[in-house]
Amino acid sequence: MIVLATSPSHLIDQLPKPRGRLTADAPLGPQTWFRTGGPAEVLFRPADTEDLAAFLQALPEEVPVTVLGVGSNLLVRDGGVKGVVIRLQRGFTGIRVDGQDVIAGAGALDLNVALTARDHSLAGLEFLSGIPGTIGGALRMNAGAYNGELSHVLMAAEAVDRAGAVHNVGPAEMGFSYRHSDAPMDWIFTSATLRGMPGDQLAIARRIAEIDAARTDSQPRSRTGGSTFMNPPGHKAWELIDQAGCRGLRLGGAQVSEKHCNFLINLGEASAADIEALGEEVRRRVYEKSGVLLQWEIRRIGEPASSGHGVEG
Structure with missing residues (x-):
């Protein structure tokens, strides 16, 4: 564990000591696509799901928790964010393929999931290449673009709640609607299993290229x-x-x-x-x-x- 300490009265000194990294007064603006906004009172980068769950279980109930992805669809206000901001990075970015299933950590970029599916000749996930975010964010808001959305391909999701309990759920329990999920707001998603279908690798690659060209032309x-x-x-x-x-x-x-x-x-x-x-x-x-x-x-x-x-x- 690495702790960047500050004055004794700072929130960071009152927190449980994880295996991951705690940083006081961490600038958030540079971590968002807007490149503006204030700092996190404390930024926590957990080592893995077990580290995240143990930290949340020991965290005082009165300390607010906010989750940050890659900051692609986020505006951090200038006064910063109170409490603990959690960012899932190393330990949550892995992607692997099991048959027709793509299992991705919540910190994995949507684009990288689409490219991994392409490399294994799995179709149906190309739309993710047009969504500038992570799988965790996509789960929270049922992200979609280019005639696809997460609810169409999700098989299972894992999340940790504010009390540190781990939940494994299927798509029916997510309560998906347009750009929305009914999953409890205190859930922090840690991974997802997405279902592709066998396809032609060149056709999949062409579709991803078409989506990239459409984004470049219009956005x-x-x-x-x-x-x-x-x-x-x-x-x-x-x-x-x-x-x-x-x-x-x-x-x-x-x-x-x-x-x-x-x-x-x-x-x-x-x-x-x-x-x-x-x-x-x-x-x-x-x-x-x-x-x-x-x-x-x-x-x-x-x-x-x-x-x-x-x-x-």
Whole structure:
């Protein structure tokens, strides 16, 4: 175990001592795709599932717990995140194949799972190559893209709850719906078993290449959090945003992408407050124009800090 210590009054000194790594006041902004936001009071990188379960079992109930993936669909507010932020890295990124099943750690990148399935001539998981996140995040939000979603391929999932108990569940117990799972919010997913089907490796590779080309053509490759708002029933969020005149709209260092207006981008110096306020302004304008209230798809966590910029555009 590695502990980066600070003053005796810091939360880190009150925590159980795991085999993994504890870091006080760890910057989170650089670990997110937006590249902005405040620090974690304590960041915990568990060594494995047993280490995570033992730590949670011994953790005082009053200490808040937040889970961080690769930060692709996440906005960390400028005041940072209180309590313990858990990031599953080494020990949770492995991927193996057993027949038609792909067993992946929750920290494994969705893209790497798709590529592993390709290498074993397993079809049906190509859509994961178009989702910029980890399997743990995909489980939590029933991630989907390019005519596929996790609920279509999940066979089993493993999770650890806030009390340190380990749960093994099937898809029926996940309560999947559009971009949502009914799994308890205190569950931290640690692995998933996904079912592929035998396919032609070249055809699978072509499909992954098509998805990559479609993303390159339609989505900005910049400091962004991916799709900002969920598609409302019967609508496409980007069309509503465009119709409301929000394409290119700016607030401080944040902007609605000119390329795909359901993406917010950090132009370089945006605060998390800039990005969140811009998103709320987009919601306001869309509602005023169409009567549709957009719902955030990007997860926003942490404490706000004061800011003050005007909207341009």
